Amino acid sequence: MSSLILPAVLSGLTMGAIYALVALGLTLIYGVLHIINFAHGSLLMLALYAAYFLFVHMGLDPYLAIPILLPVFFCLGYVLQRWVIAPMSGGSEQNVLLVTLALALIIDNLALYFWTSNTRSVDIPYAYNTVEFLGAYLPLGRVIAFFAALAAAPLLWLFMTRTRTGSAIRAVAIEKRGAEIVGIDVNHTYAICFGIGTACVALAACLLLPTFYVTPQVGYTFVLVAFTTVVLGGMGSLPGALIAGLLLGVIESLCGLFLGESLGQIGIFTAFILILLFKPSGLLGRRAA
Numbered sequence: 001m002s003s004l005i006l007p008a009v010l011s012g013l014t015m016g017a018i019y020a021l022v023a024l025g026l027t028l029i030y031g032v033l034h035i036i037n038f039a040h041g042s043l044l045m046l047a048l049y050a051a052y053f054l055f056v057h058m059g060l061d062p063y064l065a066i067p068i069l070l071p072v073f074f075c076l077g078y079v080l081q082r083w084v085i086a087p088m089s090g091g092s093e094q095n096v097l098l099v100t101l102a103l104a105l106i107i108d109n110l111a112l113y114f115w116t117s118n119t120r121s122v123d124i125p126y127a128y129n130t131v132e133f134l135g136a137y138l139p140l141g142r143v144i145a146f147f148a149a150l151a152a153a154p155l156l157w158l159f160m161t162r163t164r165t166g167s168a169i170r171a172v173a174i175e176k177r178g179a180e181i182v183g184i185d186v187n188h189t190y191a192i193c194f195g196i197g198t199a200c201v202a203l204a205a206c207l208l209l210p211t212f213y214v215t216p217q218v219g220y221t222f223v224l225v226a227f228t229t230v231v232l233g234g235m236g237s238l239p240g241a242l243i244a245g246l247l248l249g250v251i252e253s254l255c256g257l258f259l260g261e262s263l264g265q266i267g268i269f270t271a272f273i274l275i276l277l278f279k280p281s282g283l284l285g286r287r288a289a
Contacts, residue, residue, distance in 0.1 A: 004257060005254070005257070006134060006135065006136060007135065007136035007137075008250075008253045008254055008256070008257045009250050009253065009254070010133060010134065010136045010138055011136065011138060011142070011253050012246075012249040012250035012251070012252060012253030012254065013146060013246050013249055013250060014138055014139070014142035014143060014145060014146045014249070015142065015249040015252065015253065016245045016246040016247065016248055016249020016250060016252075017142075017145045017146040017147075017148070017149035017150070017245065017246065017249070018142075018145050018149070018204055018207065018208055018222070018245075018249075019222070019225050019226065019229050019245035019246075019248055019249055020149045020153065020229065020241055020242045020244070020245025020246060021145070021148070021149050021152060021200060021201075021203060021204035021207065021245070022040070022044060022200070022201055022204045022222050022223070022225075022226040022229075022245075023225075023226040023229035023230050023233070023241040023244070023245050024152065024153060024156060024197075024200045024238060024241050024242070025040065025196070025197030025198060025199070025200030025201050026040050026197065026223075026226050026227070026229075026230050026241075027229075027230045027233065027235065027236055027237065027238060027240070027241040028156070028193060028196060028197045028200070028236075028238065029193060029194055029197040030230060030235055030236055031173055031235070031236025031237075031238075032169055032172060032173040032189075032190065032193040032236075033081075033096070033190055033193060033194065034093065034173075035093055035096045035097060035100070036097060036100075036227070037100050037194075037197070038097065038100040038101040038103075038104045038223075039080075039100045039101075039103040039104040039107065040197075040201065040219075040223050040226065041104065041219025041220055041221075041222055041223025041226070042103065042104040042107035042108050042111075042219050043073070043076075043077070043107070043198050043201050043219075044201040044204060044205055044218070044219045044222055044223070045107070045108070045111060045214070045215075045216060045217075045218050045219040046073075046107060046111070047069060047073055047201050047202040047204070047205030047206070048205040048208065048209055048212075048214045048218060049111065049115065049214055050065075050069055050072070050073075050202075050205070051065050051069060051205050051206050051209045052120055052122060052209060052214050054068070054069075055122045055124075055209075056122075061124070062122065062124075062205075062206045062207075062209040062210055063144070063206060063207075063210075065206050066202075066203060066206045069202040069203075069205070069206060070199045070202050070203060071199075072202070073195075073198045073199050073201065073202035074195040074196065074198060074199040074202075075195065076195075076198055077191075077194045077195035077196070077197060077198025077199065078191045078192065078194065078195035079191075080103070080194065080198070081190055081191040081193075081194035081195070082187065082188075082190075082191035084099070084103070085099050085100065085103075085194070086187060086190065086191075104219075108216055108217070108219070109216075111216035112216040115216060117215060117216060117217070118215070119213050119214070119215050120213065120214045120215070121209075121212070121213045121214065122209055122210065124210050126140055126141075126210070127139075127141065127210050127211060131143045139211050141207070141210040141211035142211055144207065145207040145208065148203070148207050149207075149242065149245070150242075152200070152203060153238060153239065153241070153242040156196075156200075156238060157238050157239065160238070165189075165192060168184045168189050169189055169192065169193050171184060172184060172186055172189045172190070172193075173236070204222075224269075225248060225252075225265070225268055228244075228248060228268055228269065228271065228272040228275075229241055229244045229245045229248055230244075231272065231275055231276070231280075231282055232244035232247065232248065232271065232272070232275050232282055232283060233245075233282050233283055233284060234281060234282030234283055234284040235281075235282060237282065237283075237284040239284055240282055240283050240284030243283060243284070244282070244283060248268050248271065251267040251268055251271055252264045252265055252267055252268050254267065255267030255268075
């Protein structure tokens with residue numbers, strides 16, 4: 001059994017990278033808008049279908065679709081926040097939750113209507129290629145996703161800390177009224193933040209598609225884990241989301257090894273309960289004053 005633990009840990013890290021990418025967008029939206037975006041999983045599902053149809057109808061490799069889908073989904077997120085979520089919520093955080101939940105239901109049911117519940121996947125020659133590392137054979141797609149996550153999180157952090165837009169986003173997150181006083185367009189900044197969060201799920205979808213499947217319900221598979229990742233890492237902490245995603249991937253993999261693959265996610269939700277009980281601020285989160 002000991003010879004299986006290292007491969008399970010490495011496999012968990014590669015899957016945890018996807019969890020981290022999905023959670024990065026969710027934690028950014030929470031950190032600035034202070035809302036939980038219930039439509040996050042549905043937007044991931046849409047991105048998976050977008051990458052899938054680009055491959056089927058245009059022969060475009062999912063990795064090559066990244067420069068196309070990132071700006072498209074950024075614009076989609078911007079439009080949803082600026083002209084759907086904000087006007088319909090009327091500035092109430094409770095209403096925002098209801099609006100994002102309604103969006104999730106609408107998107108999921110439209111996907112079910114147009115594309116049915118059939119499971120779809122792409123047939124890519126390298127999908128079954130593996131990389132040997134320390135005696136473990138890891139899917140090439142998962143390895144690429146792992147390094148992409150390690151690159152994306154620092155790049156997003158640099159954007160937030162080294163650019164004028166990032167500074168505006170952080171200012172709005174800290175003190176909305178003060179940001180308005182110094183001339184920052186808060187509504188525009190909120191929409192940019194939501195757009196970046198949506199672009200993160202597009203990146204995750206393109207990295208996920210070569211080794212995963214697509215159905216209208218696929219978002220549920222990731223969004224619950226993404227919520228857990230955000231809580232474990234610390235609400236609003238980008239480095240925390242990366243670390244927590246990798247950690248939860250390892251927990252899921254080890255639980256799958258010892259309890260059976262179908263029970264792997266028991267460890268994730270057990271960790272979620274323990275976090276809420278013993279360290280609700282998360283690994284890198286700040287305790288509320």
